[in-house]
Structures are given as structure tokens and as C-alpha cells.
Amino acid sequence: MIWNPEYECMDRQKLKELQLKRLQALIRWVYNEVPFYRERLEEADVKISDIKTLEDIQKLPFTTKDDLRDNYPFGMFAVPMENVVRVHSSSGTTGKPIVVGYTRADINTWSELTARIATAGGATAKDIAQMSFSYGLFTGGFGMHAGLERIGASVVPVSTGNTERQIMLMKDFGTTVLVCTPSYALHIAEVGEDIGVDFSRLPLRVGLFGAERFSEKMRQEIESKLHISATDNYGLTEVIGPGVAGECGHKDGLHINEDHFLVETIDPDTGEQLEPGNEGELVFTTLTKEAFPVIRYRTRDLTRLMTEPCACGRSLVRMEKVKGRTDDMIIVRGVNIWPSQIESVLFEIEGIEPHYKIIVDRHGSMDVIEVLVEMSSEIFPGGMKELVAFERNIEEKLQTVLGIRVDVRLVEPKSLDRASGKSQRVVDKRDL
Numbered sequence: 001m002i003w004n005p006e007y008e009c010m011d012r013q014k015l016k017e018l019q020l021k022r023l024q025a026l027i028r029w030v031y032n033e034v035p036f037y038r039e040r041l042e043e044a045d046v047k048i049s050d051i052k053t054l055e056d057i058q059k060l061p062f063t064t065k066d067d068l069r070d071n072y073p074f075g076m077f078a079v080p081m082e083n084v085v086r087v088h089s090s091s092g093t094t095g096k097p098i099v100v101g102y103t104r105a106d107i108n109t110w111s112e113l114t115a116r117i118a119t120a121g122g123a124t125a126k127d128i129a130q131m132s133f134s135y136g137l138f139t140g141g142f143g144m145h146a147g148l149e150r151i152g153a154s155v156v157p158v159s160t161g162n163t164e165r166q167i168m169l170m171k172d173f174g175t176t177v178l179v180c181t182p183s184y185a186l187h188i189a190e191v192g193e194d195i196g197v198d199f200s201r202l203p204l205r206v207g208l209f210g211a212e213r214f215s216e217k218m219r220q221e222i223e224s225k226l227h228i229s230a231t232d233n234y235g236l237t238e239v240i241g242p243g244v245a246g247e248c249g250h251k252d253g254l255h256i257n258e259d260h261f262l263v264e265t266i267d268p269d270t271g272e273q274l275e276p277g278n279e280g281e282l283v284f285t286t287l288t289k290e291a292f293p294v295i296r297y298r299t300r301d302l303t304r305l306m307t308e309p310c311a312c313g314r315s316l317v318r319m320e321k322v323k324g325r326t327d328d329m330i331i332v333r334g335v336n337i338w339p340s341q342i343e344s345v346l347f348e349i350e351g352i353e354p355h356y357k358i359i360v361d362r363h364g365s366m367d368v369i370e371v372l373v374e375m376s377s378e379i380f381p382g383g384m385k386e387l388v389a390f391e392r393n394i395e396e397k398l399q400t401v402l403g404i405r406v407d408v409r410l411v412e413p414k415s416l417d418r419a420s421g422k423s424q425r426v427v428d429k430r431d432l
């Protein structure tokens with residue numbers, strides 16, 4: 001099922017022409033309406049008339065999270081407040097959050113895009129969709145809510161938390177689509193198991209998951225525990241929220257809504273644009289946003305673009321699942337490590353649960369990594385000897401992949417905290 005074949009399956013040449021037309025209009029718009037961009041363009045000595053092809057985007061300066069933060073709260077808005085009908089913000093774990101605005105047209109675009117994501121993931125007008133994302137300044141809840149309503153699904157805005165009640169509603173309402181973070185979906189599965197729910201007997205059939213990186217192994221866990229088809233979708237507050245990209249039924253990369261977003265991958269160190277197929281930092285330019293356009297926004301997310309045609313018929317380019325963030329990278333004893341590398345090793349090992357925590361600390365002048373891994377209740381070993389041997393085995397596997405030694409400590413089933421929102425996998429005590 002394709003929500004908008006006219007755009008999602010557009011001829012690539014026509015799509016490029018549309019993108020260029022929209023890019024030129026955007027540059028004119030921000031030059032006239034946002035002092036920040038006018039100054040940046042003048043500093044870079046770029047005139048509106050210099051943008052003759054899509055390649056010319058490389059002449060434009062990047063926009064960073066710090067730029068957005070420096071203009072807190074409304075300095076980057078390209079329309080007067082009377083035209084802004086909605087405001088959202090990023091979580092802002094450190095310092096001021098990033099505040100974004102939407103005009104009525106932006107809200108309409110947003111629901112069109114999340115309608116595409118929901119449809120690509122398998123949702124239809126006949127579905128009962130349980131929204132277990134939090135509502136509020138966070139864009140996840142409102143974004144997916146609007147798309148599901150647009151396709152005609154019956155939306156149940158439960159929000160996060162109170163997992164037993166979530167499961168009760170799921171049973172009583174006959175929920176068929178679940179929308180939340182992948183880690184919360186796993187938590188729902190676990191709580192359900194504890195209270196004796198057989199998910200194979202529920203009508204639940206589709207999961208639309210986002211706001212968090214999630215591995216292939218985690219998808220398999222969720223699909224087998226909840227008896228659903230689970231897809232990944234991608235978005236970020238600074239660009240629009242959910243709706244930037246999403247997987248189709250082939251689950252081999254996320255289609256990017258290129259008629260609304262111009263995507264590039266760059267070398268995070270040099271800023272050079274990369275050819276598709278090479279891993280780099282994702283950079284987005286919004287082509288249609290009115291209230292909060294961004295030009296060459298550096299997401300810090302690392303992935304690879306896939307230009308090969310997809311069997312689903314969409315012509316939109318795909319991105320691989322995000323590997324990690326440039327700022328997620330942990331540097332320990334001069335070695336670059338991504339939590340996703342540790343995760344991929346753990347998920348290959350029988351007898352442990354997809355719950356772990358990575359703790360980085362400094363002992364004297366020495367950086368150490370400890371990985372806490374939850375055992376599954378079925379095979380929690382009795383003897384100390386077996387336990388230690390199991391730990392050593394995981395340590396060896398991790399050392400092969402990471403190139404440095406890490407300490408593994410097995411912990412009891414269900415002893416690590418479960419987040420209902422985004423889960424915090426890495427604790428870097430060196431920062432404290």
C-alpha cells in the first residue's frame with residue numbers, strides 16, 4: 001500500500017526538477033525572512049541566483065544544533081507568530097531546548113508525511129491504533145497521531161506509561177496497531193508475559209516504532225514476542241518530527257520523503273559531500289516548510305544512502321537504519337566505539353535479554369568500559385563458575401569487534417531500569 005503514489009513513486013528526473021524549484025524558492029524565502037540565514041549567505045558570498053542545480057547546495061553553509069539553540073526561542077522562525085499554529089521543542093537534556101514552529105500548511109504537510117509512514121508500515125483505515133508515544137512538546141505523539149487519523153484509522157491517544165493499563169486497553173479495544181519506541185514495545189511484551197497475556201491471541205498486527213535507534217535483532221524480538229510486523233521510522237524535531245523517513249514492507253532501509261527534504265551525507269570531519277553508498281552524517285534541507293525551514297541541517301546521525309530501486313515501487317531514496325550519532329560515539333583509550341557495535345554482539349548471544357547498559361569510567365588515568373547485561377530468566381545459571389565463564393565468553397566476543405577489552409557483568413533478569421520513552425544505554429561517568 002502506498003499513500004501518495006504520485007510523489008512516492010515519482011520519476012527521479014521529475015523529482016529532481018521539483019526539488020530544485022523548491023530549493024530556489026526556499027533560499028529566496030529564508031534570505032528575506034530570517035536574519036540568521038541572510039547573514040550566513042552573505043558571509044559565504046552566495047547569491048540566490050547562484051543556486052542553478054541541486055549540486056549547488058554544496059555552496060550553502062551548514063546549520064548546526066548550536067545555531068538553533070543560539071536563536072532560542074523563536075529567532076529562526078520565518079513567519080510572524082500570528083501565522084504559527086503550533087510549537088514543539090526537542091527534549092534539551094543539556095541547556096536550552098530547540099524550539100520549532102509550524103504554520104497551518106506545515107501541520108498539513110506533516111500529517112501527509114506521517115500518513116505515508118503509517119501506510120508504508122502496514123496501517124489502514126480499518127485499524128485501531130494505540131498511540132503509546134508521549135504527547136507534549138515531544139513531536140512523536142502529535143506527529144504520528146495526525147498521520148494515522150489522516151489515513152482514517154481509529155486513534156487511541158493513550159500516551160506512555162502504566163503498562164498494565166496499556167495492555168488492558170489493547171485487549172478490550174482490540175488494538176491492531178501499536179505506536180511507540182521499540183524499547184517500550186519490548187517492555188509491553190515483558191509485562192504482558194508476566195501477567196499471562198498471550199499476544200498471539202490478540203488482534204495486534206502492526207508496530208510503528210521510532211524516536212530511538214533499533215537493531216535488526218531487536219525487531220525480531222519484538223515481532224516474535226508481540227506477533228506483529230514491526231517497522232522503523234525516522235524523524236527529528238529540527239526537521240519536522242516523525243515523517244522524514246520510514247520503512248516499507250520490505251524492511252530494507254527507510255524511504256526518505258525527498259519531495260519535502262533534500263538529503264545529503266557528508267564526511268563529519270571535513271564537511272565534504274559523499275557519494276551515496278558511503279557512510280556519513282545525514283544532512284537535511286527542508287524544501288516546503290514555512291515556519292521553521294532549515295538549510296543543510298547537520299543531524300549528527302550516521303548512516304548510508306541506498307539509491308538502488310526498492311521492490312515496493314517507491315522511487316524515493318532509502319537510508320539504512322541509523323548506525324549511531326556522531327555524539328554517541330564513545331572514545332575510550334583512543335578507540336572509537338558506538339553502542340550499536342556492542343548491541344550487535346550482545347544480540348547474537350543466546351540466553352541474554354536485549355537489555356544492557358554501558359558504563360564508561362576512569363580509574364586513575366585509565367578509561368574502562370563495563371557492560372551490564374541482563375540474563376533471561378530461563379537460563380539464569382545456578383553456579384558461579386558457569387556465570388564467570390559466560391561473562392568471559394561475551395568479553396572475548398566484544399573484544400574481537402571493538403578491538404579493546406571491556407568488562408562484562410551479568411545481572412539478574414529484569415534488574416535494569418526500563419524506560420517508557422527513549423532509553424539511556426550509555427552512562428559516561430567521566431563527564432560527572
Ligand SMILES: [Zn+2]
Nearest residue numbers: 248310312314
Ligand atoms: Zn520500499
